[in-house]
Amino acid sequence: MTINRDDPRVRRTRRGLQEAFVRLILKQGYDSVSIQDIATEAEMARITFYRHYRDKEELLTDCLNTLYEELIARTEHFSPQGLAAGYSPVQVLYEHMQEQEALYRVLFSSRGTQTVIERLRHHIAGKAMEAIRATGRQPIGGLPVELIAYHAASAQIGLAMWWLDQGKPYPADYMARMSLWLSLRGFLAAVGVTEYQPPVPTLEI
Amino acid sequence: MTINRDDPRVRRTRRGLQEAFVRLILKQGYDSVSIQDIATEAEMARITFYRHYRDKEELLTDCLNTLYEELIARTEHFSPQGLAAGYSPVQVLYEHMQEQEALYRVLFSSRGTQTVIERLRHHIAGKAMEAIRATGRQPIGGLPVELIAYHAASAQIGLAMWWLDQGKPYPADYMARMSLWLSLRGFLAAVGVTEYQPPVPTLEI
DNA sequence: ATCTAGTGATACATACTGTATCTTTACTGT
DNA sequence: ACAGTAAAGATACAGTATGTATCACTAGAT
Structure with a gap:
């Protein structure tokens, strides 16, 4: 009885939770965000959170994993020679940071x-x-x-x-x-x- | 009615809490350590914790500040010329890490x-x-x-x-x-x- | 020896967590 | 379009952590 991630309701819910969490972390910091806070911000019942994630940690990991995979996928194209040639995975990182600034702030948030x-x-x-x-x-x-x-x-x-x-x-x-x-x-x-x-x-x- | 940090009982208590906290973080990770855990590990009443620190965060800061101050004090001796000459603040950092390995592991702990x-x-x-x-x-x-x-x-x-x-x-x-x-x-x-x-x-x- | 300040013991209100049950709503396949 | 299914909402509850208040006890300073 696992949850089907292709169901549009599920995608909405998970995305909603992720976005709400990111907003709250940036506003008040990871530690002080409760699961109730996340649910309220996402306008959902608290129990819905538990249907998708075991705890805050898992939600955070989910948010950042997507970000990570996205970045990695983009750097896979580079040949080692590219490094010395000037355009490099580092360039990709900075571009990605521009696009996903909020998530990177969460990633680096202290x-x-x-x-x-x-x-x-x-x-x-x-x-x-x-x-x-x-x-x-x-x-x-x-x-x-x-x-x-x-x-x-x-x-x-x-x-x-x-x-x-x-x-x-x-x-x-x-x-x-x-x-x-x-x-x-x-x-x-x-x-x-x-x-x-x-x-x-x-x-x- | 603030607490007098020179009182030997206070020094003992605070040191006990700090050391207990470091042990617990290394054993089970920051997030899963409760204040009750710290008090138990330090063999103290839970309320004693609150007499010295507002929360876990403050205790952690207290632990790491001492470490930081210690390191900074040692690097103050260095002239800028020392950097190119080979012996540098970096050397001091590594020496300090050797001495205070447990605390540095907490500092870097993920x-x-x-x-x-x-x-x-x-x-x-x-x-x-x-x-x-x-x-x-x-x-x-x-x-x-x-x-x-x-x-x-x-x-x-x-x-x-x-x-x-x-x-x-x-x-x-x-x-x-x-x-x-x-x-x-x-x-x-x-x-x-x-x-x-x-x-x-x-x-x- | 006494006074003071820190600690221990107990109790309590509050908030968060994690789960269970039942109802309602949204999606899927035909 | 409709029936069957799966997810979300509502409510409740036990367990645990937090933070504070009160009073008794004890170690340290003079």
Whole structure:
């Protein structure tokens, strides 16, 4: 007696619940949204929620899975060569974010722990900006300093998370030097490509 | 009639609650820990929790703030020059993670939305690994391919989050090209430093 | 030794969760 | 168009978590 997802009533209901949930999360944050809230916002009986989802978590996953699958489908076309050629899966990500801004905001929306990570990232980015200023140079191509700094800070924190998650496969000291080196010198230098130097992006085409 | 934090009983209580909370989060995940659970684990009356914290969220913040302050204090010593010289705030981060592994696991521990980000990061890292293989070269200095890939993927996603958070200050297209370029060429190239090339880190000292 | 402030025990109102039962409404296939 | 079926609505209820109030107890400061 499972529910038939092709039934138009079911599609309406599920879509209604998903959209209501997204609106509420953006308005008041994930934790403080109750299932009654979702049902009320979607103008449905509370019990209808339970006919489709076990809990809030499952509804959230459902919302974001669709988003994820959509993005993945679009990046499948890319050949590895595309990466160096300028147009890349990253481009697809940004386009997709433009289209699905609300859902991406939910995806990235913070819970308690996230704000501390945010502050940490901000702090590391600040250190990076100091380092840039200390060189006494202007970034080439008018690259915004903030952007360079957050790029580096995100890489450092992300790699640190990966390291813990993987059960610390390398020594901490090696990771730290490695992580910094990669931010300083970049992907191409890491694989020994020196003959190809991609052009610096500029704001005005 | 606020509580005096210098009272040894208060310090004991708060520390007990914090430690109990961390244990429970690592065991069963943030969402499924109730305040009663925390009190039981800390061997205290439930009402004692409310005398110190408004809710779970506040306790979590308290736990992580201490961690954050500790880390920040240690990175304050660094001059900007240190960054290029090899020893950096990143090194301090990894050392701190070694010491406070449990708390960092809580900090990075995932909620629903996080696992989708995780999958996204994994996917982008996969694309990056394809790109590395497509060059037909071996990473210099025996750098692990996975590490290079996750470094890049984290930077891309982190910068995308920053972009949304800042209210999309630059065009999506520019961000995408910029973000990719930074990963490819790195921080030093971005600020036009070509005369200094930091040595590639190696595993064995 | 005494006063004070923090903790424990108990109780209670409220809100949320998850399920059960029955009725009403909307879709499907013929 | 209509009968059969499956989903949604209405109502109710048990179980649990939250947040607060009151009073008794006990550890710490002087």
